[in-house]
Amino acid sequence: MTSELAGLIARRIALAGPISLADFMAEALGHPRLGYYRRAAPLGAAGDFTTAPEISQMFGELVGAWLADRWQAMGRPAPVRLVELGPGRGTLMADALRATRGVAGFHAAIDLHLVETNEPLRAAQRAALSSVRPTWHERFDGVPAGPLLLVANEFFDALPVRQFHRTPRGWVERMVGLAADGSLRLALAPGITPFSALLGDAPPGAEAEISEAGRSLAAAIGARIGRDGGWALIVDYGVPEAGRAASLQAVRGHRGADILDRPGETDLSAHVDFTALAAAAGVPCFGPVSQGDFLRRLGIERRAAVLKERAPAVQRRAIDAALARLIGPDQMGTLFRVLAVGDTRSAAPAGFAEPPSDAT
Numbered sequence: 001m002t003s004e005l006a007g008l009i010a011r012r013i014a015l016a017g018p019i020s021l022a023d024f025m026a027e028a029l030g031h032p033r034l035g036y037y038r039r040a041a042p043l044g045a046a047g048d049f050t051t052a053p054e055i056s057q058m059f060g061e062l063v064g065a066w067l068a069d070r071w072q073a074m075g076r077p078a079p080v081r082l083v084e085l086g087p088g089r090g091t092l093m094a095d096a097l098r099a100t101r102g103v104a105g106f107h108a109a110i111d112l113h114l115v116e117t118n119e120p121l122r123a124a125q126r127a128a129l130s131s132v133r134p135t136w137h138e139r140f141d142g143v144p145a146g147p148l149l150l151v152a153n154e155f156f157d158a159l160p161v162r163q164f165h166r167t168p169r170g171w172v173e174r175m176v177g178l179a180a181d182g183s184l185r186l187a188l189a190p191g192i193t194p195f196s197a198l199l200g201d202a203p204p205g206a207e208a209e210i211s212e213a214g215r216s217l218a219a220a221i222g223a224r225i226g227r228d229g230g231w232a233l234i235v236d237y238g239v240p241e242a243g244r245a246a247s248l249q250a251v252r253g254h255r256g257a258d259i260l261d262r263p264g265e266t267d268l269s270a271h272v273d274f275t276a277l278a279a280a281a282g283v284p285c286f287g288p289v290s291q292g293d294f295l296r297r298l299g300i301e302r303r304a305a306v307l308k309e310r311a312p313a314v315q316r317r318a319i320d321a322a323l324a325r326l327i328g329p330d331q332m333g334t335l336f337r338v339l340a341v342g343d344t345r346s347a348a349p350a351g352f353a354e355p356p357s358d359a360t
């Protein structure tokens with residue numbers, strides 16, 4: 001099966017030669033008319049995937065508490081630029097704001113900025129966050145200067161990656177070219193890649209990925225925090241070996257698909273290389289820790305118990321199921337990881353170290 005965008009990409013390759021997987025991913029997700037993240041809402045049961053804030057209100061509530069805590073640690077600046085990258089339906093931010101209504105002065109200080117390219121999702125965010133009048137941007141660079149509090153859940157995994165394969169001759173890049181019948185196909189570039197110095201040594205057969213977009217965004221966030229102060233919380237897919245494997249995957253209708261199949265109609269994502277992001281940020285970072293450890297340390301089990309106290313039996317079971325999905329080691333608990341980018345070398349923020357024991 002093919003798509004209109006596949007035809008446009010094939011024409012570009014016929015005219016100008018094979019493109020990198022990063023260029024293919026940028027087109028497939030970001031093409032102004034046909035890109036996956038430009039079209040009607042992809043999230044939720046009817047879409048291609050579900051995210052942590054859509055699984056339970058507890059996720060956004062605890063992230064909100066974390067952001068409010070960091071705002072206090074920063075000396076309660078007003079205004080503070082509260083930024084979310086890729087806010088989806090606005091669920092995380094709505095839950096975060098509801099949970100922090102009681103934090104004296106916090107809401108009055110917030111100047112909310114949302115980085116989002118998808119028009120249908122912007123409309124959903126407008127509806128979910130109507131009381132706080134956000135400002136939207138196409139890119140992080142558009143957010144005005146000033147102390148920063150930033151959150152990004154499942155954003156970096158959608159940024160384009162280049163992919164490399166180690167041959168006996170050295171590292172070569174995996175490209176998207178054309179098969180004899182004119183369809184898209186993967187092929188290795190004939191020459192050694194200039195990225196070899198970044199990739200280091202590895203045995204033949206090894207795979208690697210680099211997200212230049214992810215690294216430059218992390219550098220921009222780090223530079224902003226270094227200059228104006230602030231904190232960023234990045235939550236995403238990312239096993240420890242991310243960057244040293246070929247992780248790019250395609251999902252359509254909650255099922256795996258071929259990477260090149262129906263670009264524009266298929267979600268593409270890659271594991272996030274948190275080590276590379278932390279290095280690019282150039283300011284102190286904490287983590288990555290697993291999402292399970294992060295949420296448990298912030299008290300998700302206590303929060304679930306409180307919600308269950310007031311809930312009927314069927315809802316109590318749903319809360320237990322959501323909790324297991326968010327922190328279970330066989331579910332999102334270990335597959336997702338959390339990195340904090342900060343402006344201080346003081347103690348680790350909440351969630352990044354075991355809290356003091358309750359024992360007195």
Ligand SMILES: C[S@@+](CC[C@H](N)C(=O)[O-])C[C@H]1O[C@@H](n2cnc3c(N)ncnc32)[C@H](O)[C@@H]1O
Nearest residue numbers: 037051086087088115116117118121153154158
């Ligand atoms: C996987 S969804 C995650 C949504 C939300 N954070 C959540 O957890 O439910 C990715 C989000 O990032 C947005 N997005 C993806 N690529 C983007 C880009 N290059 N620039 C701005 N927004 C982008 C999508 O439209 C969507 O809102």
